[in-house]
Amino acid sequence: MDDLIIKKKFADIREIDIETKNVLRVYCTQSPNQFNFQIRVKNSLTSNGKGKQRNLIANVDLSISEVEQILEYMKQEKTLYDSIINKA
Numbered sequence: 001m002d003d004l005i006i007k008k009k010f011a012d013i014r015e016i017d018i019e020t021k022n023v024l025r026v027y028c029t030q031s032p033n034q035f036n037f038q039i040r041v042k043n044s045l046t047s048n049g050k051g052k053q054r055n056l057i058a059n060v061d062l063s064i065s066e067v068e069q070i071l072e073y074m075k076q077e078k079t080l081y082d083s084i085i086n087k088a
Contacts, residue, residue: 014056022041034061
């Protein structure tokens with residue numbers, strides 16, 4: 001199955017001044033149907049991990065219907081994966 005792509009007009013990645021851990025933060029934003037998904041990591045921006053450690057966050061807002069779409073995609077992928085494993 002192809003990847004699920006949900007295009008978002010507003011998404012950002014930035015460095016923050018507070019100490020963070022590797023977490024996923026979810027909170028309600030503009031309305032009861034809109035949520036912000038924020039990935040917080042402490043890592044370097046280089047692929048080899050040898051650069052300066054930074055406290056980074058990546059934000060994207062998702063509606064409940066978009067989250068349901070993601071969940072349905074995940075369930076379909078799991079069913080496909082399980083059927084491949086069970087054939088082996």
